[in-house]
Amino acid sequence: MTDTxxxxxxxxxxxxxxxxxxxxxxxxxxxxxxxxxxxxALVVFFTAFGTLLAPFPxxxxxxxxxxxxxxxxxxxxxxxxxxxxQDVLSLVMAGTTVSVLAGLSVVLIGTxxxxxxxxIAGFAGGWIDEILMRLTDLTLTIPGLILAMAVAAALxxxxxxxxxxxxxxxxxxxxxxxxxxxxxxxxxxxxxxxRAIGASPSRxxxxxxxxxxxxxxxxxxSLDMGFAILMVAGLGFIGIGIRPPTPExxxxxxxxxxxxxxxxxxxxxxxxxxxxxxxxxNLLGDxxxxxxxxxxxx
Amino acid sequence: xxxxxxxxxDVSKIYAGKRGMFGRSHMVEALKHxxxxxxRGESFGLVGESGSGKTTLTRSILQLERPTSGRVxxxxxxxxxxxxxxxxxxRARIQIVFQDPYASLNPRMSVHDIVTEPMLIHRETLxxxxxxxxxxxxxxxxxxxxxxxxxxRHPHEFSGGQRQRICIxxxxxxxxxxxxxxxxxxxxxxxxxxxxxxxxxxxxDKLGLTYFFIxxxxxxxxxxxxxxxxxxxxxxVEQGDCASVFDAPETEYARALIGAMPEVKVPPAx
Amino acid sequence: MTAPLLSIRDLHLSMSSYDGKAHxxxxxxxxxxRGEIWGLVGESGCGKSLTxxxxxxLLPSPPADYMAGEIMLEGRDxxxxxxxxxQKLRGNRIGMIFQDPTTNLNPAFRIGDQLVxxxxxxxxxxxxxxxxxxxAGRSERKRAARKLARDMLERVxxxxxxxxxxxxPHQFSGGMRQRVLIAMALIGRPDLLIxxxxxxxxxxxxxxxxxxxxxGCVADYDMGVILITHNLxxxxxxxxxxxxxxxxxxxxxxxxxxxxxxxxxxxxRALMASxxxxxxxxxxxxxxxxxxxxxxTPPPGCRFAPRCPHATAACMTGVPAPVRVGRxxxxxxxxxxxxxxxxx
Numbered sequence: 001m002t003d004t005x006x007x008x009x010x011x012x013x014x015x016x017x018x019x020x021x022x023x024x025x026x027x028x029x030x031x032x033x034x035x036x037x038x039x040x041a042l043v044v045f046f047t048a049f050g051t052l053l054a055p056f057p058x059x060x061x062x063x064x065x066x067x068x069x070x071x072x073x074x075x076x077x078x079x080x081x082x083x084x085x086q087d088v089l090s091l092v093m094a095g096t097t098v099s100v101l102a103g104l105s106v107v108l109i110g111t112x113x114x115x116x117x118x119x120i121a122g123f124a125g126g127w128i129d130e131i132l133m134r135l136t137d138l139t140l141t142i143p144g145l146i147l148a149m150a151v152a153a154a155l156x157x158x159x160x161x162x163x164x165x166x167x168x169x170x171x172x173x174x175x176x177x178x179x180x181x182x183x184x185x186x187x188x189x190x191x192x193x194x195r196a197i198g199a200s201p202s203r204x205x206x207x208x209x210x211x212x213x214x215x216x217x218x219x220x221x222s223l224d225m226g227f228a229i230l231m232v233a234g235l236g237f238i239g240i241g242i243r244p245p246t247p248e249x250x251x252x253x254x255x256x257x258x259x260x261x262x263x264x265x266x267x268x269x270x271x272x273x274x275x276x277x278x279x280x281x282n283l284l285g286d287x288x289x290x291x292x293x294x295x296x297x298x
Numbered sequence: 299x300x301x302x303x304x305x306x307x308d309v310s311k312i313y314a315g316k317r318g319m320f321g322r323s324h325m326v327e328a329l330k331h332x333x334x335x336x337x338r339g340e341s342f343g344l345v346g347e348s349g350s351g352k353t354t355l356t357r358s359i360l361q362l363e364r365p366t367s368g369r370v371x372x373x374x375x376x377x378x379x380x381x382x383x384x385x386x387x388x389r390a391r392i393q394i395v396f397q398d399p400y401a402s403l404n405p406r407m408s409v410h411d412i413v414t415e416p417m418l419i420h421r422e423t424l425x426x427x428x429x430x431x432x433x434x435x436x437x438x439x440x441x442x443x444x445x446x447x448x449x450x451r452h453p454h455e456f457s458g459g460q461r462q463r464i465c466i467x468x469x470x471x472x473x474x475x476x477x478x479x480x481x482x483x484x485x486x487x488x489x490x491x492x493x494x495x496x497x498x499x500x501x502x503d504k505l506g507l508t509y510f511f512i513x514x515x516x517x518x519x520x521x522x523x524x525x526x527x528x529x530x531x532x533x534x535v536e537q538g539d540c541a542s543v544f545d546a547p548e549t550e551y552a553r554a555l556i557g558a559m560p561e562v563k564v565p566p567a568x
Numbered sequence: 569m570t571a572p573l574l575s576i577r578d579l580h581l582s583m584s585s586y587d588g589k590a591h592x593x594x595x596x597x598x599x600x601x602r603g604e605i606w607g608l609v610g611e612s613g614c615g616k617s618l619t620x621x622x623x624x625x626l627l628p629s630p631p632a633d634y635m636a637g638e639i640m641l642e643g644r645d646x647x648x649x650x651x652x653x654x655q656k657l658r659g660n661r662i663g664m665i666f667q668d669p670t671t672n673l674n675p676a677f678r679i680g681d682q683l684v685x686x687x688x689x690x691x692x693x694x695x696x697x698x699x700x701x702x703x704a705g706r707s708e709r710k711r712a713a714r715k716l717a718r719d720m721l722e723r724v725x726x727x728x729x730x731x732x733x734x735x736x737p738h739q740f741s742g743g744m745r746q747r748v749l750i751a752m753a754l755i756g757r758p759d760l761l762i763x764x765x766x767x768x769x770x771x772x773x774x775x776x777x778x779x780x781x782x783x784g785c786v787a788d789y790d791m792g793v794i795l796i797t798h799n800l801x802x803x804x805x806x807x808x809x810x811x812x813x814x815x816x817x818x819x820x821x822x823x824x825x826x827x828x829x830x831x832x833x834x835x836x837r838a839l840m841a842s843x844x845x846x847x848x849x850x851x852x853x854x855x856x857x858x859x860x861x862x863x864x865t866p867p868p869g870c871r872f873a874p875r876c877p878h879a880t881a882a883c884m885t886g887v888p889a890p891v892r893v894g895r896x897x898x899x900x901x902x903x904x905x906x907x908x909x910x911x912x
Contacts, residue, residue, distance in 0.1 A: 025586050189402035193465075196360050197416040197472065198389030207415075211406040347771035348742070457859055487611040487798060492842035492855030499851040514771060517801075521844030521853065544846065558776040560801025562828060562843055 033287025039280025114174020
């Protein structure tokens, strides 16, 4: 090259920076986030293996042991037995699978619908935006539990119907979030750059805008998991969600309600499990927000 | 006289403005009958302060915005009359480098994806397969002073100057004739600015590019450009050869602007 | 001779982050007297802003850690003052102006009210500025503060100052907002004004006006100014003195005329050579290759040596001490020569 090479000589290498490692470092620095992560890991573990590890698998399938009704906590039954003589711990462990999978399905379906609606509204703008967002507002005006109750009552009880029912009230939050993010990212310089190189609208949306809205969506999903689990339990509790004998935390609580306070242990395990899962997901969500979405930090 | 590549012919842009609560609407005249022409192979500088209409004019050239009246002609073709297919073709021939190198690269894409994206979009015109695109990306990176080792890194791993080089590589990818440079060095340190300016000079000599250089920094425009136009409140107040505008400004505004320029006298090299 | 207004001696500062501890200020020495405007220049990441923030003690600790040195404001060490004392000083001895005028004004309050608040707060320590008798009532003090606010706005060149007091920040242009911030910084009659890139976001014509205004204020109020900027042109036209910073060191300092006419440090020369002038021929701009080093593991010896065209083996050992190269003019380079032997 000529003598100009020296003038345009590039800067020396910056050290390779691993974004993930930095994020993990910051995450690990917060004890609460780590606690949340451990709690969620435990919940996930029981979701996968709860049914297999349960000490009395026959009770999960509906088996009863009338001789052992309402036994208080002991070594054999750490959380006692219920009105059918079933081991409460086994039921709660198996219930983890049902509750968490139901919660996860609700959040996933809500995210997919919400992202779709929000992304189209934010990207298209104009009357499409107007229609989609008024529809979102309309859905938001109906309290979630009431809407879910109405839909569940219309469709009848059952796992799938309940998930459909809750998901229908779940997406508007995501639609609003994603629309807002899309509107913000749409004005970024790199989106203009993509327009200038002739990228098609779908390419701009899928390649340039949506990937940059993922962080807040993930944060909201993890914060929402706890609420979704509570909602599933709530429907179970009032008797229009999952029906016994399928073990589900809300249903378990609902049944044990009749035997309070004499046989308090029947309610304790499902209540604690719910508290544990919801708390864990919330801590994790807060931690994720701190590392993924620095704008929202305190 | 050499051939005219880009011609702005009596372009005006009026923004209707948001209608107020009582139905009154404010009209904003962003561009008032702007005419100028850029010749093939030259560097044309457009200088103006914030709110002068520089950005609107740039967006009109790139057809990101439609002028209210007037025409933008590229090699004699009216950009407002082009079909979608012609417009796609045109997108490959006019490229832009933005001001802020931190905001103009998608943080989720690797350098490889950023630089090959224009070739992917214009693959019908350019006829490059996947391997050829990667090869060309490496060529482009070395052209702007980066290397193959940077190919699979992400924007956050680069300094401001390096990012601007990546932006230039992306702009060169579809093989443009006209490069619109929208304040490409104003976010950089002077030392890095010097490197980028020299790079731009070198690229122009090598590739025969035409530059439309937008800036508020008269010193940079004087260094890089052959001709310039001063824009003030949507109007071109003065245009001509760089040397003559700087030596003998004709309008009051040009004199004031040149007078306000902070200057350092650099002693001869030691 | 009395103590200088500001005297920084051998200031060392480190900042901790994920990557480690960065030694960001590496022995800063700076003396500012009343009536002087000091320009602090250098590339980004050289420690200019950190120096400014250190003076007013606005860096949170951690991550900031002052390892050694002192920052004396008329004989009192800012590093040793208790918090309440510091707050008092910040309001009325030290004024600060930042780059972005939009984020430093509260959009929800009228300009006048914001200025009056600042004036009343400053008057708690300096009752003289309000120009009303001691023991005056609240409303009387408020009226006096409002008059002061109007006078200050007039002083910084805002037309119809009386009416503009009732405007909100968004009704002002960028240049006007920066003027308001200058008025706000000056209302407590500070002895030292720290302006961090005050004109970087503004147009050149507005920049020229603001700089002229700043110069006028120095003469009127007999204060000292530290002007942090990356623009050597601004320094040349505004400042009386300049300190060039590189990677946490002041590599060259002295009166503006001396430094710009006869830069002795290769970094200063390189910086000046990066600016295109009317005589620079196309493609012949002498840039400065490389970038500011990583300060977690700084290069041994002179921190500029890896980028320096004149570096020799001797440069790699030991940080060079400032060498006197002229009247009040020093350069921290082992190749710099004493004035007797220097070619003039």
